Amino acid sequence: MKILHIAAGELSGGAAKGSYLLHQAQCKIGVNSKLLISGGDSYGDESVIALTACSQHKRIELALSQRIGNLPLSLYRRRRPWIFNTGLAGIDFTRLPDYKSADLVHLHWINGLVAIPSLQKVKKPIVWTMRDMWPLTGGCHYSMECNRYQEGCGKCPQLQSRSYFDISRFTVSMKRRCLPAKLQPVGISFWLSNAASSSAVFANHSVRTISNNIDTRVFAPTDQGTARSLLSLPSANKIILIGAQKLTDFYKGFDLFLDAIRYLARDDIHVVTFGHAAKAAMASILIPQIHLGFLADSISLRLAYSAADLFVAPSRMEAFGKTLAESLACGTPAVCFNATGPRDIVDHKRTGYKAQPFDAADLARGIDWVLGLPPDHYQAMRSECRETALKRFDSRVIARQYLNLYQEILE
Secondary structure: OEEEEEEOOOOOOHHHHHHHHHHHHHHHOOOEEEEEEOOOOOOOOOOEEEHHHHOHHHHHHHHHHHHHHHHHHHHOOOOOOOOEOOOOOOEOHHHOHHHHOOOEEEEOOOOOOEOHHHHHHOOOOEEEEEOOOHHHOOOEOOOOOOOHHHOOOOOOOOOOOOOOOOHHHHHHHHHHHHOOOOEEEEEOOHHHHHHHHOOOOOOOOOOEEOOOOEOOOOOOOOOHHHHHHHOOOOOOOEEEEEEEEEOOOHHHOHHHHHHHHOOOOOOOEEEEEEEEOHHHHHHHOOOOEEEOOOOOOHHHHHHHHHHOOEEEEOOOOOOOOHHHHHHHHOOOOEEEEOOOHHHHOOOEOOOEEEEOOOOHHHHHHHHHHHHOOOHHHHHHHHHHHHHHHHHHOEHHHHHHHHHHHHHHHHO
16 A cells, blocks of 8 residues: 655644654554655655755746735735635646655645645545644634534635635636545544534535644653753643643733633633744733743643643634644643634543633633632543553554555555
């Protein structure tokens, strides 16, 4: 069985990093897997095809296609400053030798690497892991309060469009026309799968659910005192950790966390943040705080999770919630809203607390509840967190679930 994974971006972060973890795990369980990325660094791994490192021609081709693909967005000058993709940018990967030798193509986050029209040329089974809402919408990556993807989009609020026949409706129509019948969509959470099932794009497809994956050998408990010492964090206070790649993205709900903090009547807490642009946003509260900056490596993240007494992820909308799974793997309970992807990760009052969406006061109650647990109850919860991550999110577990899916499709 030969599998070709395709993911846009660099291996250092984002969806390509998750795709690489899955690819590595599949190689270890005997799958003949290769990964095609649009980035330039393969980490010296011969099973990774770094497209922009192959030739200058490929770099130019990708750059030109992205410019052309984004041209329609110039018509919407008032659109919101959120990520939006038309699906027009990308190359025809079916010309590559690794496609020709593959038995099955596994798509991940493909924006800028795979143009939707090129999928018409694929004559092999396709698995498409949806890592956000883009595969099922007219261009947005999170629809927020809008459900127009169920009707085929148009009059897009993120574009600030008043026309039913805007680029979002064109993109949905293009996806419906170009997606092959032999395509198996997979959501990384039940919420995302349900959204896809109700969408105009995947109305004629049966959607499966397989969780996102993490490396539980890298994300594992470290002694809390040691972790705090290495990160120069206070040893006495209760530490609340919150972080993301870009914490101030509207989707991440950092403003809801700031509201929740104001409800806490405790003098023993210290807020620790990581990610881009968090320090300025924290200036409005008086609670002691430390900003760790952007943590680019897994070891620093592991230490941060292990140093904390709990992790908070107040996302308004999240396809999965990888930081939550990483925190549980390090034995640290998590608090989130009982909504979208995170609701699948945290078990209420077993591995953390799920607050009412999007109630800042209840988020504060959840934080206070975890911090107020008796020591023996808290230690039992830490053990439960680790066990949950091992059983449900470990890369090898997820790799076997995909292997079973591949076998089912190919048979």
